[in-house]
Amino acid sequence: MSVLITGGTGGIGVGLAQELLARGKDVVLFDIAPQSQRLTDIKDEVKIVQGDLKVWPEMLNAVRDNNVDEIFHHGGMLSIPSDLNPWAAFQVNIMGSMHVLEAARLFGVKKFIFASTDATYGLGTGAVIDDETLQRPITMYGAGKLYIELLGRFYRRKFGLDFRSVRYCTVMRPGVKIRTLPVFMLWMVENAALGEPFECFAAENVVVPVLYYKDAVRATMQLYEAPAEQIKTVCYNLAGIKPTPTTGALEKAIKKFIPDARITYQPDPLVMEYYRTRPVSTIDDACARQEWGWKPEFTDIEKVVADFIEEVKTRGDFWGVGVDDRR
Known part of the structure; x- marks a missing residue:
């Protein structure tokens, strides 16, 4: 079987x-x-x-x-x-x-x-x-x-x-090629790790639950x-990082490891409308915790960013990282 x-x-x-x-x-x-x-x-x-x-x-x-x-x-x-x-x-x-x-x-x-x-x-x-x-x-x-x-x-x-x-919720990992609503969180870290600039299409205060x-x-x-x-x-x-980060908090965490990361903001009106309509900042995963013992290991944004950067730098071929073939 x-x-x-x-x-x-x-x-x-x-x-x-x-x-x-x-x-x-x-x-x-x-x-x-x-x-x-x-x-x-x-x-x-x-x-x-x-x-x-x-x-x-x-x-x-x-x-x-x-x-x-x-x-x-x-x-x-x-x-x-x-x-x-x-x-x-x-x-x-x-x-x-x-x-x-x-x-x-x-x-x-x-x-x-x-x-x-x-x-x-x-x-x-x-x-x-x-x-x-x-x-x-x-x-x-x-x-x-x-x-x-x-x-x-x-x-x-x-x-x-x-x-x-x-x-x-938004799963943070390298190598995502297709634009999704919250993919700016992933691309911001990946671009910084690759030494590429990134123009974020959400505002600095947008809150995004990530895992x-x-x-x-x-x-x-x-x-x-x-x-x-x-x-x-x-x-x-399922919940992951706590407290739930904003895009600005993610930028700050990235710059702890890559101080010269080039990150700017040009919010997309459609993306901003989505987050205005759905203002979720906290996911309660008590049922998963109580019924089958779920507990995340990566709850700190800096720990996630550090591991993400390491993945890009050491396993770039595995993930197929790069900005040229995104769509």
Whole structure:
């Protein structure tokens, strides 16, 4: 039997693969555009299946042909691309996820871990959100993720699938190429580490809940390994750095390590409208802490920035860092 990871060669996907291999699991990575540079250390230990979530037979075949009994579903379109092309986002993020759930049902998959997002919260939110806060997303991306959270709960009740989900906030990691709403937090650090200037498209006082990628991987594995009887909430918030940083606080942390970092600000009105509509500054992850012992290791912004810079400088090829091919 094997574990399948959709979006398997993404930053979190590869991190999960490494953790699963260390536990003796057979791992299958399903990805529409495999990033082979990230697999150098594990290429002989994993199986790569190039496929498209929205093509149902490809998903069915991947699960059936590899005797998959557990799935981590991390594949999909990101926030800004989803808003720019909601029709494609519907096919990939909603229908594609339905394909993964149906493959799980048809072929007897036992456990299903879904990567959701704090973007499922939107209209009417205040400064603090917890697992009981009403979810009314304002983006196509958030709407799609919320639908799959609810669909997963249905599959859990109707078909006995052990569906579990984590809601990531902004995951800090190098190598992100696609512009998303909060990607300015990532690019600000990466550009500084590369000696490149960065014009931030949010104001200095914008507050962005962030989670370091190493904590994202560790939390997902903790949820995966938690005994079934401990899973009560099913879909869980995750918090990372505290206090939640502003873009200005991030700039200050960067300049502690790179004093000559060139950072300026030119706020994008659409980005600013999003953060005005959704003024979340604190994520309450008490349910994850109480039910399966979640506790982040990277809670200090300077610790995150230092490790991020080290990743860029020592594993740039792995991450594919650089500013020329962003979009």
